[in-house]
Amino acid sequence: MERPLRVAVVGAGPAGIYAAEALAGQDDVPVTVDLLDRLPTPFGLVRHGIAPDHTKMRALADTLRHTLDHPGVRFVGDVEVGRDLSVADLRAHCDAVVFTHGASGARRLGIEGEDLPGSLAATDVVAWYTGHPDADRARVEAALARARDVVLVGVGNVALDVARVLARCPAELEQTDMPQHVLDVLAAAPVERITLLGRRGPAQATFTTQELRELGHLSAAVALTDPDGLDEESEVRAVARNLAALREFAEHVPEAGKASVRLRFFARPVRLCGDERVTGVVVERTAVDPADRLSGTRETEVLPADLVVAAIGYQGHDLPGLAVEGGTVPNEGGRVLRDGAVSPGEYVAGWIKRGPTGVVGTNKHDARETVAALLADSPTLPRVEGADLVDTLRARGRRPVLLENWRAIDDAEHALGATRGRARTTIHDRDALRAHAHGAQR
Numbered sequence: 001m002e003r004p005l006r007v008a009v010v011g012a013g014p015a016g017i018y019a020a021e022a023l024a025g026q027d028d029v030p031v032t033v034d035l036l037d038r039l040p041t042p043f044g045l046v047r048h049g050i051a052p053d054h055t056k057m058r059a060l061a062d063t064l065r066h067t068l069d070h071p072g073v074r075f076v077g078d079v080e081v082g083r084d085l086s087v088a089d090l091r092a093h094c095d096a097v098v099f100t101h102g103a104s105g106a107r108r109l110g111i112e113g114e115d116l117p118g119s120l121a122a123t124d125v126v127a128w129y130t131g132h133p134d135a136d137r138a139r140v141e142a143a144l145a146r147a148r149d150v151v152l153v154g155v156g157n158v159a160l161d162v163a164r165v166l167a168r169c170p171a172e173l174e175q176t177d178m179p180q181h182v183l184d185v186l187a188a189a190p191v192e193r194i195t196l197l198g199r200r201g202p203a204q205a206t207f208t209t210q211e212l213r214e215l216g217h218l219s220a221a222v223a224l225t226d227p228d229g230l231d232e233e234s235e236v237r238a239v240a241r242n243l244a245a246l247r248e249f250a251e252h253v254p255e256a257g258k259a260s261v262r263l264r265f266f267a268r269p270v271r272l273c274g275d276e277r278v279t280g281v282v283v284e285r286t287a288v289d290p291a292d293r294l295s296g297t298r299e300t301e302v303l304p305a306d307l308v309v310a311a312i313g314y315q316g317h318d319l320p321g322l323a324v325e326g327g328t329v330p331n332e333g334g335r336v337l338r339d340g341a342v343s344p345g346e347y348v349a350g351w352i353k354r355g356p357t358g359v360v361g362t363n364k365h366d367a368r369e370t371v372a373a374l375l376a377d378s379p380t381l382p383r384v385e386g387a388d389l390v391d392t393l394r395a396r397g398r399r400p401v402l403l404e405n406w407r408a409i410d411d412a413e414h415a416l417g418a419t420r421g422r423a424r425t426t427i428h429d430r431d432a433l434r435a436h437a438h439g440a441q442r
């Protein structure tokens with residue numbers, strides 16, 4: 001009898017897990033799935049993106065983990081495609097490959113001063129506060145140690161996440177899974193004023209109302225905004241709700257002893273000031289004409305800033321052997337296109353397929369579309385002769401993190417959390433993750 005179709009899924013974030021679930025959960029085509037990730041841990045941005053104080057959202061990991069237990073799915077962590085395995089290796093070992101490696105590179109502001117110490121991308125800060133092993137601790141912690149005035153560029157949910165985490169008092173973060181060093185640095189950060197800059201008006205901001213309202217309920221900070229653009233009416237319910245929440249913020253006044261989080265619209269940064277490090281942001285007032293075109297008014301001011309965080313979006317990058325165009329892999333309903341033609345046996349799902357938008361659940365429909373294409377193609381996909389992927393990795397001296405190893409990390413994180421009365425604490429250090437993982441391999 002022909003062996004099951006061997007599929008490699010590259011990236012164990014939501015898209016990869018939903019793709020694995022759709023492949024393993026059907027009976028028409030027998031399939032085995034190797035679910036690879038460059039990290040020793042699964043869940044992608046559910047672990048290293050969703051804000052730690054959003055504990056209910058982060059609990060999505062508890063749903064995603066069921067797929068890892070499926071007998072047809074093998075988690076293969078700590079294996080980076082492009083470094084430990086090439087795309088050609090994958091093609092030689094598997095009958096089909098689904099690329100779901102996300103799009104978590106930062107978009108840049110492209111203005112003078114952006115590379116000064118004290119200027120960070122939201123990706124840096126988010127990676128740090130969620131305990132990503134690749135986070136640049138020294139850079140982020142040096143910036144936070146003197147961050148009295150913080151300017152956040154962007155008015156999407158990620159900007160709000162960063163603002164909220166910085167504005168929260170230690171007690172509000174105590175029960176999260178943030179690493180202890182993160183909690184300690186945040187508790188010591190002297191943050192007094194956080195300003196968010198949106199280049200368009202409040203009606204164009206991309207945050208969701210729930211996230212916006214949360215800013216109004218922080219125990220150690222007051223949410224403020226200016227009345228500019230708030231008299232606008234909108235037929236779009238989500239926009240109308242945002243405007244209503246902002247009108248409430250416009251009535252707030254600063255409170256002694258509390259930090260402030262101010263949303264400013266029609267404002268864009270044109271330059272970061274400072275010699276050794278960031279000291280301020282030159283902000284230009286903008287105008288939006290009836291055709292929705294944005295222009296600068298040349299009216300500028302300097303906002304003091306010890307820390308500037310650009311939260312202006314994410315971007316996909318090339319994987320060696322798989323190029324992106326405009327931040328996504330060219331595809332047709334999930335079938336990878338190379339030089340404009342479908343490349344048999346190669347598929348793509350999630351952010352790297354459609355761009356960095358949507359909520360976790362959006363990736364489920366997206367992955368299902370891709371898997372439907374793969375299963376439809378399966379009768380025509382040639383079965384490869386290659387050895388087992390994990391055997392090849394071991395023969396190359398790699399030590400992949402398999403399910404039992406990941407479970408050992410999971411147990412260690414629960415145990416670490418319990419030492420301080422928390423449900424879990426993220427282990428951020430790659431060597432420590434590996435030690436826990438392989439300590440379990442008896």
Ligand SMILES: Cc1cc2nc3c(=O)[nH]c(=O)nc-3n(C[C@H](O)[C@H](O)[C@H](O)COP(=O)(O)OP(=O)(O)OC[C@H]3O[C@@H](n4cnc5c(N)ncnc54)[C@H](O)[C@@H]3O)c2cc1C
Pocket residue numbers: 010011012013014015016036037038039042043044045046048049050051054057079080081082100101102103104126158161314319349350351352357358359360361363
């Ligand atoms: C800061 C932030 C906060 C968010 N908050 C929310 C929220 O509150 N609610 C919500 O619904 N959505 C939220 N999202 C969106 C949500 O996280 C995404 O929709 C989702 O994670 C995208 O899934 P993905 O699988 O395409 O990518 P990712 O989650 O990025 O997963 C990609 C995976 O691929 C791995 N990988 C990358 N390169 C390689 C390689 N070369 N080899 C092997 N593996 C590789 C990565 O390690 C990662 O695990 C947030 C996103 C961000 C950035």
